[in-house]
Amino acid sequence: MDKSRVKLKVDNISQSYVVGDEVLDAILNVSFDVYDNEFLVILGPGNCGKTVLLNVIGGLEKPTGGKLYLDGEEIVGSDKRISMVFQELALMPWKTVMENVEFGLQIEGVDKKTRREIAQKYIDLVQLTGFEKSYPSQLSGGMKQRVGIARAYTSNPEILLMDEPFGQLDAQTRYSMQEEIQKIWQQEKRTILFVTNNIEEAIYLGDRIILMSKSPGKIKEIYDIDLPRPRNSMDPEFLAIRKEVSENTDLAL
Amino acid sequence: MSVSDPNHLNESEYVESVRRERKRSQYQSAILSVIGILGFLILWQLSLVTGLVNSRFLSSPIEVVSLFITKLTDPRPDGAVIGANIVSSLIVALSGFGLAIVIGIPLGLLMGWYKGIDSFLRPIFEIIRPIPPVSWIPLTIVWVGIGLQAKAMIVFFAAFVPCLINSYTGIRQTREVLINVAKTFGASDFTTFLKVGIPYSMTMTFAGVKVAIGNAWATLVAAEMLAASSGLGYMILMGRQFGRVDLVILGIAVIGLIGTLITIIINAVENKILGWRKL
Numbered sequence: 001m002d003k004s005r006v007k008l009k010v011d012n013i014s015q016s017y018v019v020g021d022e023v024l025d026a027i028l029n030v031s032f033d034v035y036d037n038e039f040l041v042i043l044g045p046g047n048c049g050k051t052v053l054l055n056v057i058g059g060l061e062k063p064t065g066g067k068l069y070l071d072g073e074e075i076v077g078s079d080k081r082i083s084m085v086f087q088e089l090a091l092m093p094w095k096t097v098m099e100n101v102e103f104g105l106q107i108e109g110v111d112k113k114t115r116r117e118i119a120q121k122y123i124d125l126v127q128l129t130g131f132e133k134s135y136p137s138q139l140s141g142g143m144k145q146r147v148g149i150a151r152a153y154t155s156n157p158e159i160l161l162m163d164e165p166f167g168q169l170d171a172q173t174r175y176s177m178q179e180e181i182q183k184i185w186q187q188e189k190r191t192i193l194f195v196t197n198n199i200e201e202a203i204y205l206g207d208r209i210i211l212m213s214k215s216p217g218k219i220k221e222i223y224d225i226d227l228p229r230p231r232n233s234m235d236p237e238f239l240a241i242r243k244e245v246s247e248n249t250d251l252a253l
Numbered sequence: 254m255s256v257s258d259p260n261h262l263n264e265s266e267y268v269e270s271v272r273r274e275r276k277r278s279q280y281q282s283a284i285l286s287v288i289g290i291l292g293f294l295i296l297w298q299l300s301l302v303t304g305l306v307n308s309r310f311l312s313s314p315i316e317v318v319s320l321f322i323t324k325l326t327d328p329r330p331d332g333a334v335i336g337a338n339i340v341s342s343l344i345v346a347l348s349g350f351g352l353a354i355v356i357g358i359p360l361g362l363l364m365g366w367y368k369g370i371d372s373f374l375r376p377i378f379e380i381i382r383p384i385p386p387v388s389w390i391p392l393t394i395v396w397v398g399i400g401l402q403a404k405a406m407i408v409f410f411a412a413f414v415p416c417l418i419n420s421y422t423g424i425r426q427t428r429e430v431l432i433n434v435a436k437t438f439g440a441s442d443f444t445t446f447l448k449v450g451i452p453y454s455m456t457m458t459f460a461g462v463k464v465a466i467g468n469a470w471a472t473l474v475a476a477e478m479l480a481a482s483s484g485l486g487y488m489i490l491m492g493r494q495f496g497r498v499d500l501v502i503l504g505i506a507v508i509g510l511i512g513t514l515i516t517i518i519i520n521a522v523e524n525k526i527l528g529w530r531k532l
């Protein structure tokens with residue numbers, strides 16, 4: 001992580017919805033910087049607006065207030081340099097693994113041969129070699145999530161937004177996916193914004209952790225995690241941070 | 254990959270045994286189906302042979318088959334050989350059905366995806382929808398007579414509604430998150446419509462096509478009984494007028510068989526396009 005280079009600036013973002021005849025604030029005045037190549041974790045209880053925040057950064061929703069700057073320039077709407085891994089498994093059931101992974105390149109109009117080559121590289125990276133022709137319904141939950149990760153990498157983004165990508169996995173698969181995503185990040189240096197509601201996962205993965213309060217989501221605290229990688233969740237320092245974050249976390253409703 | 258099988262088969266043996274098991278159960282159900290049909294025919298034949306049913310009201314399967322063979326070359330009494338009647342009916346059904354697919358599905362998809370088109374066309378469609386297809390018959394006779402066009406139009410009305418409704422409903426159910434995937438990759442709304450909306454709707458659309466072909470085939474016979482000079486419906490009508498029960502039953506049997514054949518073809522096409530669902 002290069003703290004001197006701000007990759008993404010989130011400036012005073014708010015998002016609210018009109019529900020019935022009331023205004024519901026989902027997130028309120030959220031500001032932070034994301035550094036180049038950083039693994040930044042956004043940690044918060046359920047319903048605190050984590051998905052809303054990522055959707056705004058990914059350009060899927062227009063915020064009611066605030067601005068976003070990528071490399072110092074304001075961005076509006078979805079931007080090719082930002083890619084997303086969705087909380088719900090968002091694979092096209094009618095497409096094979098290969099077709100799902102190359103989807104972004106297909107949209108960009110890259111010719112078939114080139115996009116197959118690029119997609120293959122990331123399929124290999126997430127260790128799905130041999131499953132190119134399988135359909136999502138034939139894959140396990142962890143494998144499906146890897147397809148989503150490969151797809152996000154394939155369009156060669158500078159920033160990856162990951163919305164609780166391991167939330168639906170069993171504990172064992174979750175641990176191995178955490179290890180794997182860390183390896184991928186170390187190999188393919190990109191900036192990652194990783195959302196989770198799991199404190200251990202946050203401390204295991206994050207260069208920094210942004211802790212959000214419960215709804216309406218605001219930034220409560222930002223932690224620098226200076227532990228060497230790979231981290232050990234039994235390490236006393238790890239446990240100390242975990243205790244500190246845990247005591248500061250709001251309970252979900 | 255390891256196989257946790259109590260008999261300690263290796264992987265290829267295991268695959269082989271599962272395959273064999275599947276084949277055997279397919280075989281069994283095929284045999285049962287054949288027995289079912291044969292049993293039905295035998296009961297039918299017996300009910301006449303034993304005099305349980307008066308042969309004035311029902312002809313036996315053997316008579317129907319022999320009439321079928323005769324009608325292959327003999328145009329009496331309705332004026333056309335059976336082949337000509339089948340072709341005539343198929344042309345009407347397929348042109349009406351084809352038109353319903355070509356117009357109904359794209360219209361349904363567009364209405365389902367674009368709000369403006371929906372608001373504009375929905376009211377008209379909602380009024381047309383509950384009208385039974387056969388009630389268009391008198392009007393179409395006035396408009397275009399009793400030729401191919403008239404019947405094709407009636408068939409069209411019958412097949413159009415399920416094509417439109419299903420593709421409309423199917424595309425409207427497209428998962429928001431899949432649309433978002435396309436959006437984050439910078440897809441335009443139209444590209445998203447093509448690459449996400451349409452494929453997503455295909456399961457529903459196909460179900461609609463199946464209903465449509467059934468409707469088309471059924472309405473065709475009604476149309477031919479009211480306004481035609483050839484075709485299977487017309488043949489049935491003539492059978493009634495000449496008091497030929499065997500001709501009526503032959504007509505019904507052929508309609509049933511062709512309907513089944515069409516369903517088999519549609520299922521094959523569906524398996525080809527929607528093969529991913531069966532995995």
Ligand SMILES: Nc1ncnc2c1ncn2[C@@H]1O[C@H](COP(=O)(O)OP(=O)(O)OP(=O)(O)O)[C@@H](O)[C@H]1O
Nearest residue numbers: 017019026045046047048049050051052053197215
């Ligand atoms: N389009 C919308 N219209 C109305 N309310 C919305 C909309 N989108 C989100 N919300 C509300 O905003 C709040 C935050 O939702 P969000 O999905 O961001 O939570 P989250 O932190 O991602 O929760 P989880 O950890 O369960 O995924 C919720 O109360 C939700 O109901």
Ligand SMILES: [Mg+2]
Nearest residue numbers: 050051087163
């Ligand atoms: Mg969420």
